[in-house]
Amino acid sequence: MARYTGAVCRLCRREGQKLFLKGDRCYTKKCAVDRRTYAPGQHGQGRKKVSEYGKQLRTKQIARRFYGVLEGQFHHYFEMAEKMQGVTGENLLALLESRLDNVIYRLGFASSRAEARQLVLHGHFRVNGRKVNIPSYLTKAGQVITVKESSRQNEKIKAIIDANSSRPVPKWLDLNRDKLEATVVSMPNREEIDLPIEETLIVELYSK
Numbered sequence: 206m207a208r209y210t211g212a213v214c215r216l217c218r219r220e221g222q223k224l225f226l227k228g229d230r231c232y233t234k235k236c237a238v239d240r241r242t243y244a245p246g247q248h249g250q251g252r253k254k255v256s257e258y259g260k261q262l263r264t265k266q267i268a269r270r271f272y273g274v275l276e277g278q279f280h281h282y283f284e285m286a287e288k289m290q291g292v293t294g295e296n297l298l299a300l301l302e303s304r305l306d307n308v309i310y311r312l313g314f315a316s317s318r319a320e321a322r323q324l325v326l327h328g329h330f331r332v333n334g335r336k337v338n339i340p341s342y343l344t345k346a347g348q349v350i351t352v353k354e355s356s357r358q359n360e361k362i363k364a365i366i367d368a369n370s371s372r373p374v375p376k377w378l379d380l381n382r383d384k385l386e387a388t389v390v391s392m393p394n395r396e397e398i399d400l401p402i403e404e405t406l407i408v409e410l411y412s413k
Contacts, residue, residue: 261410268402272301273318278341283411294404295395302393305332306340308350312380312387313369320365329356344389352385375399 255263269279286296301307306315306322309330315321322340324330330337331351332344344350356362366385374380375397380387395404 258410261406264403264406265410268298268301268400268404268407271318271400271402272304272307273322274301274304274341280411283407292395294408297407298395298398298400298402298404299392300343302398303344303389304340305330305337305342305344305350308344308378308387308389311375311378312350313372313374314352314362314366314385316365316369324362329353329359329362346389346391348389350387350389357385 265279269276274282282300283293283297286293286300289296302311306318306325309315309321309325310318314330315324325340325342326338328336328338329352331353332342333348334351336353352362352366370382374387375393377389377391377393377397378387379390
């Protein structure tokens, strides 16, 4: 599957905010957004007036880049959100949050969503005792996510989990750090999603 393979710091600079795509580096002085506050490219420092459509497009791109999904995937999630009961924009964010790679990141089992995606692909996690190596797998309330028994002795994975042990876990996830086991309590609601995304702009964009 096609995926962006360039410098991810350029994506943060393009959106003018931290997307936390490189884990710990985003919290240090090495962060590209802090060092160069303008967009990348030859015309990055030029002032541009942003239209309403431009705001909607940028909001959609920010959401895509936060979760690391492709355009086709994102549009598919939007179509799913439209068919669900409730507010479409909030449904969309809830679906993106419930992706397995995002859940692994939220639990502190990875330093970034990209790292979580790689760990899932390598089969380090179990859902209800079964191997799931699909990052886009949508978790559901009541499911139990565990670190694979053999992976618990992996020095790299142990180091990653230890480094992120102080990260707060959202209320819709119940984590037992001693057992390296977590339960999905419910689908996340909008108040529990701490990302600066105006989902109404995404709905307006796709409604045209």
